[in-house]
Amino acid sequence: MSKQSLLDMLQQQGITRRGFLKYCSALTSLMALPPSMMPAVAAALETARRPSVIWLSFQECTGCTESLTRSHSPTIEGLIFNHISLDYHHTLQAASGTAAEQAREQAMHDNKGKYLVIVDGSIPLDNPGFSTIAGISNVDMLRETVANAHAVIAVGTCAAYGGLPHASPNPTGAVSVGELVKDKPLINIPGCPPVPTVISGVLAHYLTFGSIPELDELGRPKVFYGQxxxxxxxxxxxxxxxxxxxxxxxxxxxxxxxxxxxxxxxxxxxxxxxxxxxxxxxxxxxxxxxxxxxxxxxxxxxxxxxxxxxxxxxxxxxxxxxxxxxxxxxxxxxxxVMNRSTKASAVSQHSPVSVDDFSVNKNNNQEG
Amino acid sequence: MTTQLNIAKGINALKEQIDAPTAAFFSSCVHCGLCAEACLFYTETSDPRYTPINKVEPLKRVWESEFTLWGKLKKVLGLHKPVTDELLAEWEPLIYDGCTLCGRCSMVCPVGNDISTMIRKVREGMVASDHAPEGLVGASTRAVKIGSPMGVRLKALEAQIRHIEADTGLTIPIDVQGADYMALLSSMEIINFPEYIESLAKIFKQAGISWTLSSEAFEATNSGIQIGSSDIARELVQRVVDGAEKLQIKYVISPECGHAYTAIRWDGPNLIGRPYPFKVVHILELLDQLRQSGRLKTSGQYSKRLTFHDPCQIVRKGGVEAQPRHLLGLVASDFVEMADHGKMNWCCGGGGGVSANERADEIRLTAFKRKKAQLDEVNVEVMVTACANCRLVLEEGLEENNMDIPVIGLSELISDHLTEE
Amino acid sequence: MDISNANEFLIWTRGSGFNIAVSIFIIGVLIRILEIVLLGRKQDLAEPRGTEWGPGFKNILSRSLVDKGTFRRSPFVVVVGYIWHIGFFVCLLLFVPHIELLHATLGIKWPGLPNPLVDSAAAVTMFAMLALLIHRLMHPVMKFLSTYEDYLVWLLTFLPLLTGYIAYHRMINPYPAALGLHLLSVELLLVVFPFTKLMHAFTLFLARWYTGAMMGRKGIES
Structure with missing residues (x-):
């Protein structure tokens, strides 16, 4: 992790302390924390170090990355995103080919057990060849990268639930990250794309507390998806x-x-x-x-x-x-027709009743 | 050569009774229980077994297991409830002692089920499985063999006619070929209320009506309808039809007898399988026609406070509701209606063969409490009705309850007020 | 079918589940009605006093109004019976999402009621149904007549109201689970419909007509 704190970086970008505290206040309420927690949030964020992040893009449309990065003007959300050490993101990074993969391996090695993995896109299981990066299938890359990660964030509906690739008839056998990653903390941030504030909010929460927020049964942070x-x-x-x-x-x-x-x-x-x-x-x-x-x-x-x-x-x-x-x-x-025939056959089987047929009369006749 | 009546025949007879209305009725019941409140055997005993829809359980079982795919499936899986001899034995008192076929339940059912018609159908199965009560078997046997459920023979009628002719100087025509009207009588009228015959003679003489009795077909009552056997009912109706056809009359007059009207007016043609060459008219209908055409001339008014007991088969199930009121309007100055009247009147408790079934005497008198309650509300001195059976049952009930209210027939009341010429 | 999450459950109840339920409902109802009407009636040879058609249809309407005597003797069943039937139809037919469904499936539409009104109707209907259930368990006649089917039908009629109420008030999370349960309860109702007394919703028109027609023939006011 870099030595530079978030506040240092924000100040370099021209964000005032007042602006920062305002953001912390909003963030505190966004995370459903009591207002009294705001100073603690600010203190934590001020000193937060840059975590290493590996961003894996599988079967996706880049919309999620666009959502986060294509702001019209710099925002604190965008800047928080900038604050992380994005060591691998094959859409955004300059490096390509072997160098790119080396960057990923380097980050995994240097930050073993501490780095975050962010995934957008679903993973095809029918035929691994449907989606590969540098000759590595998505499923293999995910398994390898996640093995020593601290936590995983599935950004966008494709990563969280399979999304469009998973839609019927699901030609690639696409699955969500959650189907494959069972032994690491996983945060789902669904949306097509997700609200950028939600992505940055989750990152801010991670930066503040070093842990993942409370999740609902679908793995979504309750503060953003509770209502x-x-x-x-x-x-x-x-x-x-x-x-x-x-x-x-x-x-x-x-x-x-x-x-x-x-x-x-x-x-x-x-x-x-x-x-x-x-x-x-x-x-x-x-x-x-x-x-x-x-x-x-x-x-x-x-x-x-x-x-x-x-x-x-x-x-x-x-x-x-x-x-x-x-x-x-x-x-x-x-x-x-069956009913009619049932009735017709009953009628044809009818044997007329006469008064002599009653047992009372038969007995009387016998006695008489 | 007699037929062995047994459960198989009973079930077969029930199957014969299923038709589209019956199937629609069973499909529609939601067990709301409202029919219970319309039945005097439930209201006066509070015994839920007398709930009308419960009485048709045997027919319901046959319908479900034989006439619905769902029921057939249940039968295959052994989930259906079969109709057994024990079931019919258990239901016999509900069907015969606890139901007068008054049809009041059919009027209140919110889904429109004609429950009393279904109970009539269950009786067919009861007869075919030998579960008819002794009293009704006896009445039916006498009706078939002697010609009257009470064992009244022609000789007895002739004796009554001679009495009336001697007393009044009127002529009671018998076997007049080509008369316009042929009057039928109920045994009870011949034995208990001969004044009915006298009334007819007086009224018809004044109105100048050509009428006759038939020595071969004077009996109107039809025990086959009450016991619930189409075969027996057909035989009895056929006698009337034969008698009327032999005399080539134009109209048959149904007397002051409830189920006789149902038998000859509504069920008869269907029993013999062809329309009649004559028309059937109830005596009250005829009297009202005479009133309308000015041929019924009365004078004076009966001043005692009176009410009219609507016989179920004539009013609720026969459609003769306005006529008795028109006639009463002619001769009664203090006529009051009971709270439930007309087509919603409460049965006397003895119709539908109940009064012919000695086993039912006790429950019949219990059920009479409903009529007593109705009467207590109106506080009348006299009751008028138009059914000899109602009349007898009412008289017995009133006596049992120490109520001093005489019951008179409507035709009789009219004839008492005919303008003397 | 994989119902591993609420959304897949909702998708199933809105798709295959609905198709299955509607198919069983339609097949069952048609069988039941044809089973009845094809039995036919014997031609009535007695000379009629009146006509059949008019009185038959009049009876269809007039039987919806209870007679005075029945009201006096069973005011509870009559009043609560009206309340729950009317309330049920208000919820079924005047809630906008339901109108959308009926419009999409049957092609007909009409104005709806504001949601809080439908919501109150649902609450009143459920109370009425509970009261009638208690009455069924207590009243000697209803208790005597009732079979397992009556209680099953009560439950399956109650559940759509309850789950609808829960879904509307979002008392179960996530919402797709609540809506899915509501749809599932309706689908259960549709599936059992043809095999139970629920059929009265259709056959009462036949029953009332046949009885009214018989009365019409005899000149009795229906």
Whole structure:
């Protein structure tokens, strides 16, 4: 790790101490810590050393890296990212080929047991040749790199849950990092891409406490993924009142009513978009008039149309119903014919009753 | 040559009874229990076994295991409940002693089930499996062999006719070929209430109606309907049809007898398998027609406070509801309705063969408490009805409860107020 | 099928699970109805006093209104029965997400109610159903008539309300698990529907019509 502290670096970049403390305060509340913890957060961050980070990109689109790096102006989030010692990132690094791989091996060797592995992209298991780097299959590289890591962060939905490559029919047999890494601390930061503030927030947490934040059952930091988009959505009151946009250009859409009926997946999506927003807190999808796609949830590609309400089933039910009607009519007609024949045969077996047939009368006749 | 009645025949008879309405009814029951509150055998005993829908359990089992795929599957898996001789024996008192086929349950069922028709169907299975009560077997046997459930022969009728003719100077026509109307009588009217015959003669004479009795087909009651045997009922209906056809009459008049009306008016053509060449009219319908056409001339009003007991088979199940009220309007100045009246009236407790079944005497008198409660609310001096069986059952119940309320037939009340010429 | 997480569970209940349930429901209901109507009625040879069609349809409507005597004798069952049926249909038909579903599957739509109203209806309906369950367990007639099927059907009707309430209030996390449970409970209801007394929802129209028609023939007001 580098000797330079985070505060030193930030000051070199022109960030004032006041700006830094403001960020620490926001970070403290973001991490759901009591305000009294802010000085401790600031103190920890001030002195945080640069950890070594190895960034592995597998079956991915680079969107996650773009999300983090393509800010319009320098931000503390971006600078925190800059603070880490990114020893290997084959999209960003200058080195290539053997030199690049050597850098990775060097970092692993120098920081054995201490370095962080960040992964974006899923890992193909059907045929390792589907995705290789320097002739090394993704799965081998992941196993080798993770072996001596301190912790692993799966950035983006592909790394966290398989994402787009994993979507049905999953031609490459893509799996998430979590499917392969079972013996190291793993943080999932899903999203397509994830909110940059969330990535930097997790890194800040790691820098502050040297540990990973509290996670939910899907391995996501609870502070960022503890609430659904729906619960924090500024349009929620329209949902409750029953005011919905019915098309993207109707009066409801113009008035900013709820987008549920246009397919918003906010109710089932756990992410921080509604509170942190995007692009320096400029806006977020729902604010710009489009429903949430649910991109930070497992299997979101397979969860049906983005433009159909969550309550609409998404299989080919019309076809199923069509077959069912045909089958029901056919079987019902047979059953009906059987019933008629059951009855007809009972009628044909009828033997007329006469009053002499009653046992009371037979007994009386015998006695008489 | 007699047939052996047994459980197999019983089950077969139940199978014959299943039709689309029955299947729809069983499919619709949600066990809400509301029919219990419509049945006087439940309300007066609080015994849930008398819940109407429970009474049709044997038929339900046959329907489920023979007429539904789901039930057939259950049968294959051994999960169905079979209809056994023991089951029918256990249900016999519920079907015969605890049900008058009054049809009140069919009026209240929220899903629209006609429960009383289903109970009538269960009786077919009871008969075919030899589970009919002795009293009804006796009545049916007398009806078939003697011609009347009470053993009334033509000689007895002729004796009553001679009495009436001697007392009143009226003529009671018998076997008049080509008369317009042929009147039927119930045994009870012949034996207990001959004033009905006299009333007919008086009214028809005044109205100038061409009518007759038939020496071969004077009995209106049909024990086959009560015991629940289409075969026996058919034989009895056929006698009436034969008698009417022989005399070539235009109308058959059903008397003041509830189930006789059901038998001859609604069930008859279906039992004999063809429409009649004559029409069937209830005496109250005919009297109301005469009233409308001005041929029924009355004078004076009966001033005692009275109420009308609607016979179930004539009103609720026969559709003759307005006519008795029109007729009462003619002659009664203080007519009050009971709280539940018309098609929602409570049964006397003795219809549907219950009064012919001595075993049911006790529960019948218990059930009468419902009628007593109705009467207590209206505080009347006289009851009018239009069914000889209701009349007898009411009289017995009133006497049992020390209630001094005479019961009179509506036709009789009308005839008492005919304008003297 | 791998239901290792809530989302896959939800995807299954929205996809294959729904298709399976709807198929069983449609096949079963059609069989049950054809089994009934194909049995037919014997032609009635008695001269009718009135017609069948009108009184049959009138009876379909009029049986929805309870007669005075029944109300006086069983006010609890009548009132609570109305409450839960109406409440159930309010929840089923007037909740916007449900309207979206019915619009997508059946192609018809109508206006919904604000969610808090539907939410209250759901709560009232569940209370009514609980009260009726207790009544069923206590009242001599209902207890006597009830079979395992009555309790099973009660449970399977109650669960969609309960899971819907839980999902709406997000009482189980993550939400896809709650919504998935709600859909699964509805699918269970659809699957058992044709094989239980739930069929009355369809067959009562037949039952009421047949009875009304019979009454019409005889000139009895239905």
């Amino acid at each position: 659904s988009i729906h619960d924090r959505c500024y349009r929620r009151s329209f949902y409750d009142k029953g005011k919905f946009a019915m098309s993207f250009d109707d009066e409801g859409a113009r008035k900013g009513w709820c987008l549920y009926r246009l397919g918003c997946k906010g109710p089932m999506t756990y992410n921080a978009c509604a509170t942190l927003k995007w692009n320096q807190q400029t806006s977020w999808p729902v604010e710009s008039g489009h429903g949430c796609l649910g991109c930070s949830e497992p299997d979101f590609w397979d969860a049906g149309s983005f433009y159909r309400a969550l309550s609409i089933p998404d299989g080919d039910y019309a076809k199923a119903a069509g077959y069912a009607v045909a089958a029901g009519v056919a079987v019902g007609a047979v059953a009906g």
